[in-house]
Amino acid sequence: MNNLTDRVGLGWRPDLAAGILEHLDGIDLLEVIADDFFSAPSRQIRALKTLAAQIPVVLHGVSLGLASASLVVTKRLDQMARLMAEVRPEFWSEHLAFVRAGGIEIGHLAAPPRCSATVDAAAANLHRAQAAVGAKPLVENIATLIDPPASTLSESDWIAGILSSSNCGLLLDLHNVLANGLNHGYDPCEFVRQIPPERIAAIHIAGGKFIPAPDGRQRLLDDHLHDVPDPVFDLLEETAARASGPLTVILERDGDYPSMDSLLAEIAQARRALATGRERRMQPVEVVA
């Protein structure tokens, strides 16, 4: 029996809006991309607030660059703070990434070198973010096709260091774990076991595809355009078996949309994986004398 109030929701996307509104009773919450509303007119903010009155909403940032060695831009934090004050989501989240440096916009989430300097820099940025926004974000591990150069820490140690320094919770993206594990040669399940379980508050599940690499091999691209693969549900079960607090799971899909029935089936599969993991957690551990 699962005594923890785990929830499963969906990323809000315009192409899915009609289906989502039709099936609100089967979706526990919605995750909205905050950056889409930073410069939105008041009419759009009102629409978002109306949505938030119908179903729990959480905000997800994609461009703050909280794990950058540079200070996060104040203007962007102020935009997040204003949106938080308007929408009053249950929580907000951002990625452990850098997205710009030296005046160059990379265009997406890049993995910084994993070292003590970037642990300290991320903690400083997270402290600034909390002060500006009024609440700590959950921080999310990212997928990276490139093994971050000049790293001296493993990914799990780097993340654990930031969580400890900042006292933030973790939004654990399980497809990112799978992709990085396969692309850079570590066991995704072992990675999940190395993350402090009490810090895991939310989870992303998504799909991707293998793309050819110049050396004739393949790497897994986290594109959110495909169904959630079985290994991600296995990792979800493992996480549920370890996490001590309630989990909020969000299914991310960014294109090539399947039917709403198909997405609801993935949500149902996530609920089953959570339940199985929680059952494992409740079972007494056998002690060998």
Place this chain on the structure above:
Amino acid sequence: MSSTRLEAFLARLYVESDARANFKANPRAEAKKAGLSDEQCTALENFDWIGLEMAARSFAQKRQLKRRPSWFAAFLLRLSRLRFPRFL
């Protein structure tokens, strides 16, 4: 702090194909030219070259996608003008 220089150097590699070509031809010299420390220059000699090309391609596609109009914003604007019983 040299971590900011390193990030700026990486950002250039991820975005500019000429910078990637120059770096691949002579990693240490290019890293030195960017003002990176000896330790960082050494670390960059063991670069994930395959990952660099794949990541650069992926970042370029993301930048291309961002140049398209925001259908998300447009949808909510339309939604805010509608009136139907459950939602408004």
